[in-house]
Amino acid sequence: xxxIMEPKDPEIMDEEKPxxxxxxxxxxxxxxxxxxxxxxFCYCFSLKCGIITLGILxxxxxxxxxxxLFYIADNEYFEAIYLYIYIALVVLFAVSAGLFFYYLVAxxxxxxxxxxxxxxxxxxxxxxxxxxxxxxYFTSIYPHDKVYVSRVEKGxxxxxxxxxxxxxxxxxxxxxxxxxxxxxxxxxxxxxxIINGLAYLLFFCVTRDWVKRHENQQRAHx
Numbered sequence: 001x002x003x004i005m006e007p008k009d010p011e012i013m014d015e016e017k018p019x020x021x022x023x024x025x026x027x028x029x030x031x032x033x034x035x036x037x038x039x040x041f042c043y044c045f046s047l048k049c050g051i052i053t054l055g056i057l058x059x060x061x062x063x064x065x066x067x068x069l070f071y072i073a074d075n076e077y078f079e080a081i082y083l084y085i086y087i088a089l090v091v092l093f094a095v096s097a098g099l100f101f102y103y104l105v106a107x108x109x110x111x112x113x114x115x116x117x118x119x120x121x122x123x124x125x126x127x128x129x130x131x132x133x134x135x136x137y138f139t140s141i142y143p144h145d146k147v148y149v150s151r152v153e154k155g156x157x158x159x160x161x162x163x164x165x166x167x168x169x170x171x172x173x174x175x176x177x178x179x180x181x182x183x184x185x186x187x188x189x190x191x192x193x194i195i196n197g198l199a200y201l202l203f204f205c206v207t208r209d210w211v212k213r214h215e216n217q218q219r220a221h222x
Contacts, residue, residue, distance in 0.1 A: 047210060048220055051116065054203055055100040058123055061196055062097040065090050065130070077148040077177070082137050089130050096123035108219050110211075117208040120200045127197035131190040138186050147185040148177040 045053075069090060072083050099119035106112040138147065214220040 055104055058100055059097055062093050071153040075150050089126055093126035110215055113211045117204050120204040124197045124200035127193040131193040134189050138182050146179040149180050
């Protein structure tokens with residue numbers, strides 16, 4: 001015998017809809033045994049917000065390192081070994097960026113949160129290795145007394161005005177490279193990866209504890 005399903009009354013469906021929405025809202029709220037994070041990021045944001053912000057900054061940092069590869073490849077004074085090893089270190093950094101990007105786009109869950117500390121640890125290692133490689137290359141391998149830096153890398157247009165021309169319409173072509181002392185160049189190049197590496201290492205410790213506290217929860221609260 002065929003069973004005929006009668007359609008529900010629209011009024012009954014309208015009454016059930018708020019109950020379903022209320023049930024969904026309750027699943028987002030912490031349970032009695034769930035851990036709720038009380039620590040704050042910079043004393044004004046939730047720790048989870050700080051972790052997401054750091055992840056976005058990590059992706060920006062990775063993008064800047066990729067751009068830096070093009071500057072290195074374009075500089076004829078840098079030897080191939082400098083570029084190849086730098087590429088290898090940026091590939092290591094790419095693993096970190098990929099892990100954090102997965103967390104940002106995936107649904108909040110124990111498995112997605114578990115990759116955060118590893119992403120930060122790999123990012124810290126990659127940044128420290130980049131800083132070490134820059135120091136080693138320019139102190140032991142780079143053959144010139146001065147570092148030749150591309151004007152494009154420094155954000156220079158490559159032209160200069162003729163001071164003798166009143167309307168500054170005449171422009172002279174500058175040399176493609178400018179000279180910079182090795183100590184100044186090394187300090188300028190290693191300062192950022194060292195600071196970033198320390199920040200990633202610090203947040204590795206913080207996020208490892210954060211992940212552990214929420215490991216039995218589907219969602220991290222607070």
